[in-house]
Amino acid sequence: MIPALVLACVGLALAIWVFGRRPRANPCAWSDTGYRNGRMHEFRCETCGITGFGRDGQVPRVCKRGLGR
Numbered sequence: 633m634i635p636a637l638v639l640a641c642v643g644l645a646l647a648i649w650v651f652g653r654r655p656r657a658n659p660c661a662w663s664d665t666g667y668r669n670g671r672m673h674e675f676r677c678e679t680c681g682i683t684g685f686g687r688d689g690q691v692p693r694v695c696k697r698g699l700g701r
């Protein structure tokens with residue numbers, strides 16, 4: 633016999649877990665500057681005005697906006 637309260641708690645925890653793992657949309661608008669450093673491509677974030685490097689033509693995964701200038 634499993635109390636309904638326990639089932640509700642497990643369901644809620646599962647829902648939070650699934651929701652929390654959902655990847656967030658990247659709000660940054662990256663544009664390729666054309667600069668290459670080996671396999672790293674330089675991109676500029678049009679949203680934040682900073683530059684970052686992405687590997688093999690992929691946009692940077694994170695924006696360094698919060699790491700200072």
Ligand SMILES: [Zn+2]
Binds near residue numbers: 659660661680696
């Ligand atoms: Zn950005």
